[in-house]
Amino acid sequence: MNKSMWVAIALSIGLLAWVLSGPERQVEQVVGSDEASSMMKVQVEQVEAQSVDTIIKIQGELLPSRSVTLRAETHGRVSEIDIDKSDTAKVGQSILAIALDDRGARLEGAKAELLKAESDLEANRKLFKRGLLSSSQLKQDEADYAAAKAQLSQIKNEIDHTQVRAPFSGIIDDRFVEVGDYVQSGDQLARLLDVSTLKMTGWVPQQKADALQNGQLVTTRLVNDDLLTGVISYVAPQANVETRAFKVEVTIVPEDQIKLLGSSVSAEIVTGQQVAHFLSPSVISLGADGSLSVKTVNAENKVTSYPVKVLQSESNGIWLTGLPQVSRVITMGHGFVLEGQEVEVMEFNSEQAAVTSDQSNINTESESTGV
Numbered sequence: 462m463n464k465s466m467w468v469a470i471a472l473s474i475g476l477l478a479w480v481l482s483g484p485e486r487q488v489e490q491v492v493g494s495d496e497a498s499s500m501m502k503v504q505v506e507q508v509e510a511q512s513v514d515t516i517i518k519i520q521g522e523l524l525p526s527r528s529v530t531l532r533a534e535t536h537g538r539v540s541e542i543d544i545d546k547s548d549t550a551k552v553g554q555s556i557l558a559i560a561l562d563d564r565g566a567r568l569e570g571a572k573a574e575l576l577k578a579e580s581d582l583e584a585n586r587k588l589f590k591r592g593l594l595s596s597s598q599l600k601q602d603e604a605d606y607a608a609a610k611a612q613l614s615q616i617k618n619e620i621d622h623t624q625v626r627a628p629f630s631g632i633i634d635d636r637f638v639e640v641g642d643y644v645q646s647g648d649q650l651a652r653l654l655d656v657s658t659l660k661m662t663g664w665v666p667q668q669k670a671d672a673l674q675n676g677q678l679v680t681t682r683l684v685n686d687d688l689l690t691g692v693i694s695y696v697a698p699q700a701n702v703e704t705r706a707f708k709v710e711v712t713i714v715p716e717d718q719i720k721l722l723g724s725s726v727s728a729e730i731v732t733g734q735q736v737a738h739f740l741s742p743s744v745i746s747l748g749a750d751g752s753l754s755v756k757t758v759n760a761e762n763k764v765t766s767y768p769v770k771v772l773q774s775e776s777n778g779i780w781l782t783g784l785p786q787v788s789r790v791i792t793m794g795h796g797f798v799l800e801g802q803e804v805e806v807m808e809f810n811s812e813q814a815a816v817t818s819d820q821s822n823i824n825t826e827s828e829s830t831g832v
Contacts, residue, residue: 500803500804500805501794501797501798501802501804501805502794502804502805502806502807503758503764503791503793503794503795503797503798503804503805503806503807504791504792504793504794504807504808504809505757505758505789505790505791505792505806505807505808505809506789506790506792506808506809507787507788507789507790507808508738508739508740508784508787508788508790509738509786509787509788510736510737510738510784510785510786510787511736511737511738511739512734512735512736513734513735513736513737513739513772513773513780514731514733514734515672515731515732515733515734515735515772515773516729516730516731516732516773517665517669517672517673517729517730517732518727518728518729518730518773519661519663519664519665519709519727519728519729519730520663520725520726520727520728521661521662521663521664521709521711521725521726521727521728522661522662522663522723522724522725522726523659523660523661523681523683523713523719523721523722523723523724523725523726524659524660524661524662524722524723525631525654525655525656525659525660525722526655526656526657526658526659526660526712527629527631527654527655528634528652528653528654528655529628529652529653530649530650530651530652531556531625531628531649531650531651531652531653532646532647532648532649532650533559533622533625533644533645533646533647533648533650534622534646535559535619535622535623535646536559536643536644536645536646537559537560537561537562537623537643537644538559538560538562538641538642538643538644539557539558539559539560539638539639539640539641539642539643539644540558540559540560540640541557541558541640542556542557542636542638542639542640543555543556543557543558544556544557544633545633545636546633546634546635546636547632547633547634548632548633549630549631549632549633550627550630550631550632550633550653551627551630552627552628552629552630553626553627554626554627555624555625555626556625556626556627556633556650556651556653557625557636557638557650557651558623558624558625559622559623559624559625559644560623561620561623564616564619564620564623565620567616568613568616568617568620571609571612571613571615571616572613574609574612574613575606575609575610575612575613577609578602578605578606578608578609578610579606579609581602581605581606582602582603582605582606585598585599585602586599625650625651627653628653629653629655630655630657631653631654631655631656631657632653632654632656633651633652633653634651634652634653634654635651635652636650636651636652637649637650637651637652638650638651654722656715656718656719656722657714658712658713658714658715659689659691659712659713659714659715659719659722660694660710660711660712660713661679661681661691661710661711661713661726661728662708662709662710662711663708663709663711663728664701664704664706664707664708664709665696665706665707665709666705666706667700667705667706667707670696670700670706670707672732672733673693673696673707673709673730673732674693674696675692675693675694675695675696676692676693677692677693677730677732678690678691678692678730678731679691679692679693679711679728679729679730680728680729681711681713681726681727681728682726682727682728682729683719683721683724683726684721684724684725684726685721689713689715690713691711691712691713691714691728692711692712693709693710693711693712693730694710694711694712695708695709695710696708696709697709711728735772735782736782736786737772737780737781737782738780738781738782738784738788738790739778739779739780739781740755740778740779740781740790741778741779741792742774742778742779743792744756744790744791744792744795745769745781746766746795746796752768753768753769753770753771754766754767754768754769755767755769755781755783755784755788755790755795756790756791756795756798756800757784757785757788757789757790757791758789758791758804758806759789761803762803762804762805762806763801763802763803763804764791764798764799764800764801764802764803764804765800765801766800767783767784767785767788768783769781769782769783769784770782770783789806792809
């Protein structure tokens with residue numbers, strides 16, 4: 462084996478030994494850096510509890526207080542339409558008419574039959590009193606009179622049904638027939654909405670349903686951001702078997718006509734007041750069992766963890782319960798420290814907002830300590 466081959470083997474062995482000794486050198490460097498590192502730094506903000514309204518929020522839809530589909534109660538051809546779609550109808554006002562056809566003649570015939578039956582009955586009663594007529598014949602005359610009377614009442618009702626009228630004041634939402642259409646009894650004619658009062662329907666989780674009762678004030682927001690005030694008029698006594706939520710209805714009396722019926726609407730119901738802290742969701746720690754906690758720093762700069770509950774959320778933060786009245790909450794670095802650990806505190810001050818940009822330093826130090 463020549464000299465160059467021996468040199469190559471020696472270099473390979475040396476390189477291999479250097480590589481194998483790498484982890485040991487790294488451990489020595491990390492241990493050295495751990496020993497040289499300073500105490501863990503966290504950013505802390507002092508917050509004080511406030512009294513806040515407890516609010517239940519509901520999503521639902523805005524509906525008229527009543528909605529009925531008017532149907533034909535007799536057969537015939539639609540002869541006239543008195544009110545069109547989107548028009549307002551007063552109670553008792555004619556909406557459309559069905560042609561009388563032979564009903565007028567039948568009415569006159571029924572009147573004549575009733576007069577004859579009545580005359581025959583009166584005459585036979587006199588004969589019966591004189592003993593010239595049997596009781597069975599008199600009973601037959603009474604039955605004929607009752608039948609004639611019922612026949613007249615029937616044709617009168619049928620004629621009344623040819624005129625379709627509004628059962629209450631409202632708006633014609635839709636019409637399903639035109640002049641000339643032939644309808645049978647039961648066919649749909651028009652849909653009428655009562656908008657004098659409105660109704661919001663929504664669902665409340667079972668955990669919050671017991672805080673609601675009839676008469677509570679509700680603030681509702683429409684899709685166009687208009688606000689309307691209403692009151693709870695119904696809370697279901699039993700939850701939905703699938704969702705375990707309770708149906709809630711809110712009655713609203715609008716000042717003007719609302720044109721957003723059927724649209725989405727949100728509602729807020731104030732159920733009381735509670736003391737809570739307003740914080741960013743980023744300060745919350747999630748336990749393995751799903752519990753929530755917030756880490757604070759005590760007077761000795763040691764970490765203390767408190768279990769918390771979310772009272773309600775807003776667009777820029779959440780209200781939490783479970784913290785002391787005045788708390789020094791760890792706003793940065795809480796994920797790298799443990800309860801009871803002493804830390805170096807950087808107090809957050811809104812006038813020194815530059816402190817909040819020190820997140821990278823905290824992360825770097827946590828990595829160097831191996832946390």
